[in-house]
Amino acid sequence: MVLATAHEIVEKRELAPRIHWMRVCAPLVARQARPGHFVMVLAHDKAERIPLTIVDTNPDEGTVTLVVQEMGTGTAEIGRLRVGDRLLGVLGPLGRAGEIEDVEKVILVCGGIGVAPMYPYAKAYRSRGAHLTTIVGARTREMLIMLEEMKALSDRLLVSTDDGSFGTRGFVTDVLAGLLSEEEQIDLVVCIGPAVMMRAVCGLTRPRGIRTVVSLNPIMIDGTGMCGGCRVTVGGEVKFACVDGPEFDGHQVDFDELIARQRAYVREESMSYELHKCAGRE
Numbered sequence: 001m002v003l004a005t006a007h008e009i010v011e012k013r014e015l016a017p018r019i020h021w022m023r024v025c026a027p028l029v030a031r032q033a034r035p036g037h038f039v040m041v042l043a044h045d046k047a048e049r050i051p052l053t054i055v056d057t058n059p060d061e062g063t064v065t066l067v068v069q070e071m072g073t074g075t076a077e078i079g080r081l082r083v084g085d086r087l088l089g090v091l092g093p094l095g096r097a098g099e100i101e102d103v104e105k106v107i108l109v110c111g112g113i114g115v116a117p118m119y120p121y122a123k124a125y126r127s128r129g130a131h132l133t134t135i136v137g138a139r140t141r142e143m144l145i146m147l148e149e150m151k152a153l154s155d156r157l158l159v160s161t162d163d164g165s166f167g168t169r170g171f172v173t174d175v176l177a178g179l180l181s182e183e184e185q186i187d188l189v190v191c192i193g194p195a196v197m198m199r200a201v202c203g204l205t206r207p208r209g210i211r212t213v214v215s216l217n218p219i220m221i222d223g224t225g226m227c228g229g230c231r232v233t234v235g236g237e238v239k240f241a242c243v244d245g246p247e248f249d250g251h252q253v254d255f256d257e258l259i260a261r262q263r264a265y266v267r268e269e270s271m272s273y274e275l276h277k278c279a280g281r282e
């Protein structure tokens with residue numbers, strides 16, 4: 001039964017500084033969402049559309065769970081909303097549902113906010129009975145999120161922080177490199193996080209021939225294949241991450257192009273954020 005108004009925030013908490021977990025009323029999306037799907041969120045009538053992964057759903061209550069990290073104006077506007085506030089739009093589910101493969105041993109590699117989009121994959125592989133090793137990395141201990149949830153779904157959870165304040169000091173790739181040298185059989189690596197991290201993970205798995213699935217996060221505008229903003233090159237072919245992905249074979253992705261395109265509007269983005277802060281909306 002749906003008790004809340006459409007797109008109302010029914011629950012919200014802070015997972016880490018500027019990382020917000022929220023449950024939002026969106027009954028139709030909740031019924032149809034599969035791992036890998038995302039929504040386009042519109043905070044108000046002049047807001048930018050912000051793509052956010054559907055982290056979890058409760059079809060009975062008609063809610064979807066979103067986790068948003070404040071990166072600039074759009075995400076800050078969503079982050080400052082409170083329980084009882086309404087988002088203007090929650091469009092979705094968008095993208096192609098991720099393929100949950102019939103494999104035995106899977107390593108999930110999550111960097112920063114990437115833990116949240118990985119959660120539905122962890123649930124899906126767990127329910128398939130796969131053996132899951134999860135690696136979670138963040139810059140510092142206080143930026144680590146959803147560790148308990150991932151631990152509950154994983155056979156083994158390994159954590160790294162850049163500064164060594166929790167778990168292994170270093171990057172997720174250091175932990176992965178150690179695992180790859182000790183494990184004989186790994187069927188699949190799923191990796192979600194910053195593009196540089198996904199590129200580095202693919203650099204480790206490619207020479208060993210371990211299939212690696214990544215979820216790409218190019219700049220998206222409409223989210224429906226119309227604008228071309230999310231263009232990526234995969235296996236030498238042009239793809240649009242919002243309709244052909246966001247999940248792709250990581251060994252085929254042109255990460256250098258993705259990283260360059262992600263940085264195309266850095267100046268405009270930081271000007272917008274400064275204006276947003278000057279307007280006292282921070």
Ligand SMILES: Cc1cc2nc3c(=O)[nH]c(=O)nc-3n(C[C@H](O)[C@H](O)[C@H](O)COP(=O)(O)OP(=O)(O)OC[C@H]3O[C@@H](n4cnc5c(N)ncnc54)[C@H](O)[C@@H]3O)c2cc1C
Pocket residue numbers: 038048049050051052053054067068069070071072073074075076113116117216217218219220221246262263269270273
């Ligand atoms: C399919 C998909 C799923 C995502 N899921 C999540 C999620 O679950 N949680 C979360 O916190 N973030 C997620 N993101 C990233 C999030 O959409 C961006 O951080 C957000 O759009 C930045 O907007 P902004 O106005 O706050 O920041 P801006 O100032 O506009 O940009 C800050 C940074 O975000 C990147 N960015 C800007 N606009 C977009 C855009 N429309 N799409 C993607 N990246 C952009 C820029 O390259 C820049 O580096 C996802 C992105 C994609 C494509």
Ligand code: FES
Pocket residue numbers: 219220221222223224225226227228229230231240241242243
């Ligand atoms: S966001 Fe416009 S084509 Fe993908």
